Amino acid sequence: MNLPMQIIIPVAIVVGAYLVSFVATFLLDKIRHFTSKTKTTLDDEIIHALHRPARFIFILIGLYIALDYAMPELTFLGLHYSKYIVILAIILSAYLVVRIVGAIFTWYGHEIGPENKNIDKTLFRFLRRFSAVLIYVIALIIVLDRLGIEIGPLLAGLGIAGLAVALALQDTLANVFAGFYVAADKPYEIGDFIEIDTDTNGYVEDIGWRSTIIRTLPNNRIIVPNSKMTQSVIRNFHKGAQEMSVLVQVGVAYGSDLDKVEKVTVEVGKQIQETIEGAVKTHVPFIRYHTFADSSINFSVILRTTEYTGQYLLKHEFIKALKKRYDKERIEIPYPHRVIQNKN
Known part of the structure; x- marks a missing residue:
């Protein structure tokens, strides 16, 4: 050819x-x-x-x-x-x-x-x-x-080399094994809203071999090594009941009628609970007075939301409605001030 x-x-x-x-x-x-x-x-x-x-x-x-x-x-x-x-x-x-x-x-x-x-x-x-x-x-x-x-001698050699590599990559391997722990123990899952050591919170976006990705409410991505996740105190707002109480701190002037303040505040709270998305419709709001402060008598208003992120809209609408109602009822929310008495 x-x-x-x-x-x-x-x-x-x-x-x-x-x-x-x-x-x-x-x-x-x-x-x-x-x-x-x-x-x-x-x-x-x-x-x-x-x-x-x-x-x-x-x-x-x-x-x-x-x-x-x-x-x-x-x-x-x-x-x-x-x-x-x-x-x-x-x-x-x-x-x-x-x-x-x-x-x-x-x-x-x-x-x-x-x-x-x-x-x-x-x-x-x-x-x-x-x-x-x-x-x-x-x-x-x-x-x-x-x-x-031959695989045998190669595996023996890899065993010695693997020991050296393991020492060099111990942080990475720790993250990998921590990832297996997270997968097995399930302290959190994709989609859960979690808080880590009180300074980082957000939705779990991905759980990888080495790290966990958290999407914060301002829409930032935080990549946390799995080894740190397993060593941190994790608060999971999606495990168990997702409903949670929302406390709003309020103060009124010393000259206020406290019974009237309680009645008006609860009425506003009921209105908000029944109309705002994310609020628990069946919850009856209540207040508890707790402090004689320098310029006001302070109390907590206890509302309730269906999930963690619902608290922001609930507080927002409640504060607006409460301020408007207080103005109408002539209930004073004092600013800090001092009374100076001259004995002469």
Whole structure:
């Protein structure tokens, strides 16, 4: 066979394989069109997972046929080309399995998970990531075996090296193990509103291997290492009953009729509780006098909200309404002042 044909035919094989890969993905799209009409989404997710690996599979097959046709004795770095094809096939197989497992997790999370309240979403995410890592580790071991590298001595060497790496990355590993603890113990979950050591609060946006992401009310993202989370005092406002009391501090002048103040304040509180979004409609507000201050008699108004963030609107509307009603009833809210008596 002349030289031009020896080049043209392998190139044509690779190009043909490339075109066949497009045909394969086209057929998968057609199959997905039919599976979209079934009750379950599992078949749709699996076909979608096969879409990209299918192209790589046909291209790899075409590359193998082309090399076998044109240069059957080709070696590189002392290894026959078929070894590299096998290694690529192992990696591609691992990628395919990861995609299929991911599709199953996606289907389970979207279709079965919402109906099963016993499924922990955080642990579910960890298992998905862990399964992908495990599959790639197994693929790496198989590749090393195909290359003729003995796993036993390598693992022994990795044990010593791993000890050194563990010492160097002890903070990172502490965060990873803390992440497993958070997933298992569930002191908080994604979507919970939490407070850490009284100085940081917000909604849990994500729980990763190394850190937890909190979205604060001003819409800032705070990334907290998991090791710190497990060592901190965490107040979870979404665990148990989410309802909470809201205390508003008020002071009136010493000359005020305290019975009238109580009656008016409770009336305003009832109105707010019944009309404001996020307030507990059935709660009956009440007040408790507690302090003879320098310029006023102080008391607490006890309102109630359905969740932590509802307190801000509740306080806002209550203070506006109370000020307006006090002005109408001529109830004085004093500012700080002192009375000086001259004995002469």
